[in-house]
Amino acid sequence: MRTLAELIELWYQHHGCNLRSAADTLRRLLAMAEAMGNPVADRFSAEDFAKYRAQRLESGVTANNMNREHAYLRSVFNELKRLGLWKKENPLAMVRQFKIPEKELSWLTVDQIQTLLAELENCRNKDALLVAKICLSTGARWGEAEGLRKSQLRNQSLQFTGTKSGKNRTVPVAEGLYDELKAKDVGSTDRLFQYCWGAFRDAVERCGLVLPDGQMTHVLRHTFASHFVMNGGNILVLQKILGHQSLTMTIRYAHLAPDHLQEAKFLNPLANI
Missing domain, CATH: 1.10.150 (DNA polymerase; domain 1)
Known part of the structure; x- marks a missing residue:
């Protein structure tokens, strides 16, 4: 009962x-x-x-x-x-979930990135600029980048912990960004940044960027992944960098690859007629 x-x-x-x-x-x-x-x-x-x-x-x-x-x-x-604590069948086992139309993944162009970084440069909260740079350089989620500690900077790489998947991952970064992070004065705390999401949101609004709902900061992660693929990056490497447990999540960016489905031009039956 x-x-x-x-x-x-x-x-x-x-x-x-x-x-x-x-x-x-x-x-x-x-x-x-x-x-x-x-x-x-x-x-x-x-x-x-x-x-x-x-x-x-x-x-x-x-x-x-x-x-x-x-x-x-x-x-x-x-x-x-x-665990042996329920003997009957799962009452929801045969209930199908709703099919959700795939959302468009918004990403920024090079010009938009430059405009956004210039606006972040003018913010009173300077941490917003560095956190945005980390997200654009590594594909990190905003919370992962904002929560970084100095102890997570190792061998010119950033080690992200407490991730969505629960697994740690390490991503190399450019020497200039790494040196900038190493030189940051954090006082008596190990934490690199203050909370700066609000400063980022304000900068986005001043730039006039129109982003889909729920992609305010996540657009930086999408931007990293999109440019990574457009520049010829390997989709399997991208999966590891982003920390996706399933390749299904990463494959959403495959259509941006320069050679995506180009075989259709040469392997169709009309090509040799």
């Missing part, structure tokens, strides 16, 4: 507490259970979730967010089943 919320607490006790975003994930799951009336777990069905999902979509929640909630709750049952 355990309720869905009790099952979620059981999952958290045996597995969820070890996740990077453990507390936030637990909060989301319990909120879902409450919104569905916290049914007896043994009677929770795919239909119950489908009704909940429909209500959420009507209230304005995006399909992408619903896919995320679906994945969270499905994984609860999967993990409890592995």
